[in-house]
Amino acid sequence: MKRPVIFMDNNSTTRVDPRVLDLMLPWFSEDYGNAASLHHAPGQKAREAVDGARARVAELIGASPREIVFTSGATESDNLALKGVMQAYRGKGSHLITCVTEHKAVLDTARRLEREGFRVTFLPVDSYGLVSPRQVEEAITDDTVLVSLMAANNEVGTLHPVHEIGAVCRARGVLFHTDAVQLAGTGRIDVEEMGIDLLSLSAHKMYGPKGVGALYVRRRVRLEPQIDGGGHERGMRSGTLNVPGTVGMGVACDLCREEMGKESARLTSLRERLRSGIMNRLEGVTLNGHPTRRLAGNLNLSFDWIKGEALLMSLRGVSVSSGSACTSANPEPSYVLRALGVSEERAHGSLRFGLGRFTTEAEVDQVIEEVVNNVGRLRAMSPLYELHVHEQRLSGSST
Numbered sequence: 001m002k003r004p005v006i007f008m009d010n011n012s013t014t015r016v017d018p019r020v021l022d023l024m025l026p027w028f029s030e031d032y033g034n035a036a037s038l039h040h041a042p043g044q045k046a047r048e049a050v051d052g053a054r055a056r057v058a059e060l061i062g063a064s065p066r067e068i069v070f071t072s073g074a075t076e077s078d079n080l081a082l083k084g085v086m087q088a089y090r091g092k093g094s095h096l097i098t099c100v101t102e103h104k105a106v107l108d109t110a111r112r113l114e115r116e117g118f119r120v121t122f123l124p125v126d127s128y129g130l131v132s133p134r135q136v137e138e139a140i141t142d143d144t145v146l147v148s149l150m151a152a153n154n155e156v157g158t159l160h161p162v163h164e165i166g167a168v169c170r171a172r173g174v175l176f177h178t179d180a181v182q183l184a185g186t187g188r189i190d191v192e193e194m195g196i197d198l199l200s201l202s203a204h205k206m207y208g209p210k211g212v213g214a215l216y217v218r219r220r221v222r223l224e225p226q227i228d229g230g231g232h233e234r235g236m237r238s239g240t241l242n243v244p245g246t247v248g249m250g251v252a253c254d255l256c257r258e259e260m261g262k263e264s265a266r267l268t269s270l271r272e273r274l275r276s277g278i279m280n281r282l283e284g285v286t287l288n289g290h291p292t293r294r295l296a297g298n299l300n301l302s303f304d305w306i307k308g309e310a311l312l313m314s315l316r317g318v319s320v321s322s323g324s325a326c327t328s329a330n331p332e333p334s335y336v337l338r339a340l341g342v343s344e345e346r347a348h349g350s351l352r353f354g355l356g357r358f359t360t361e362a363e364v365d366q367v368i369e370e371v372v373n374n375v376g377r378l379r380a381m382s383p384l385y386e387l388h389v390h391e392q393r394l395s396g397s398s399t
Helices: 018-024 043-063 073-086 104-115 132-138 163-174 243-279 308-314 335-339 345-346 362-381 384-396
Strands: 068-071 093-099 119-125 143-150 174-180 198-202 213-217 285-288 298-303 349-355
Touching: 018 243, 043 068, 043 104, 043 213, 043 243, 068 073, 073 143, 073 198, 073 213, 093 308, 104 119, 104 335, 119 132, 119 213, 119 308, 132 163, 143 163, 243 298, 243 362, 285 362, 308 349, 308 362, 335 345, 335 362, 345 349
Parallel strands: 093 119, 093 143, 143 174, 174 198
Antiparallel strands: 068 213, 198 213, 285 298, 298 349
């Protein structure tokens, strides 16, 4: 009998929670009205469902339902936030601040804006992947319109000091956007308290469906729409709404909000069990990202003397990642790890483990065994490891 695959790539996507799926299904086949068709009962019922989902998303982040704009996902939300704000406020300024370890949805959008004549500052990060509030304050000029910094890094799990950065932006009269895809549902977010003006969300990172996301837009913040036609979502994002998807996202947000405290503690415990289980049994393993200021379910490790891709391929019963899912086709070492100062060789030997709601302690223990055994096997075939062992022996004999 084939052994089921252990899924440890929850930073790239998550399984739809059965409780979410159950409430989505009727909107595909029974209640299939268009939420924009308010002249009949099926359309009105769909609009009520969307409004309910909007309220649930808003409650997760401490916002008003009218500040939630549904999109196709976080990539669209990031595009709408950056392009929409910079274009709408062109008369005020032309300067955008972000950082070198952002998701490609932000980095590529920022580079597109550069080609359109806007000026972009890409802030460096420290060895943990952090940007400090002081860096942000020093980068702001009279021409600055927007600061965009992710709440939590998708590869190494490092948490930016969002609250402090939001305070800096508010004091300087600059808008603040954060891609909160990784943090939402696992860590507390309050847009008012944190001084956030725009925030991107994605349902499939919090046990909801793929193909639906949201952008929080603070009242009175202006956006230039990126999709025209129909004037849906108060004119900010035209297009027929994905009613089953928005319903699923709303339910997913409710479940995350209700279970967040307990689930975060459970994931942190499992993450540390996995980290110590691997690092206590193998030499030459390095933790990437901040040791404590990180996502509960994220563990990024570099393994010396082997290639991460080789280890990934050898873990046949375990689904993990050698980097961001959005750049996994790129053979180059992770740009995030390189920005942290990790050597190219060590970056090539890295894996990201993403633990989630359905990860069990037994699975963690099994992954530890798989990793330890396969690293040992690969190192036995590695000339670099053989050289290391030889040098260790010489060092021992000379003392």
